[in-house]
Amino acid sequence: MVMATLEVECPVCSEVLELTEDDRQELQVGDVIVCDSCNAEMEVTRNGGGEDFELELLGVLTTCPNCGEEFEVTEDLVASAPTVRGADGVEVSIVPCPHCKAQIELEFVTEPSGAV
Ligand SMILES: [Zn+2]
Numbered sequence: 001m002v003m004a005t006l007e008v009e010c011p012v013c014s015e016v017l018e019l020t021e022d023d024r025q026e027l028q029v030g031d032v033i034v035c036d037s038c039n040a041e042m043e044v045t046r047n048g049g050g051e052d053f054e055l056e057l058l059g060v061l062t063t064c065p066n067c068g069e070e071f072e073v074t075e076d077l078v079a080s081a082p083t084v085r086g087a088d089g090v091e092v093s094i095v096p097c098p099h100c101k102a103q104i105e106l107e108f109v110t111e112p113s114g115a116v
Pocket residue numbers: 010011012013014015035036037038039040
């Protein structure tokens with residue numbers, strides 16, 4: 001058996017998360033991994049050997065710039081959120097803070113579907 005490090009790309013910020021063989025042995029389906037870079041939460045949905053590993057994006061923990069409370073932005077929330085395109089062409093989603101109801105602009109890197 002070769003000790004392999006699996007590289008998983010964060011679906012939100014594209015940061016590469018490295019999972020060693022040891023890490024993966026401790027992970028079970030249903031466990032949650034948090035991206036160091038953007039705080040996205042991903043649930044392990046498959047963890048077999050080798051390349052047999054899958055994650056499902058749960059949400060991203062965001063700190064509200066208005067009230068300072070953390071809240072989780074899920075894919076569903078983003079899907080139902082209105083988007084606006086800024087002057088520089090970057091699309092941002094407007095999600096409401098559950099604490100203070102402020103409208104928070106979130107920038108997501110949406111990759112063209114089907115491309116990896
Ligand atoms: Zn990330």
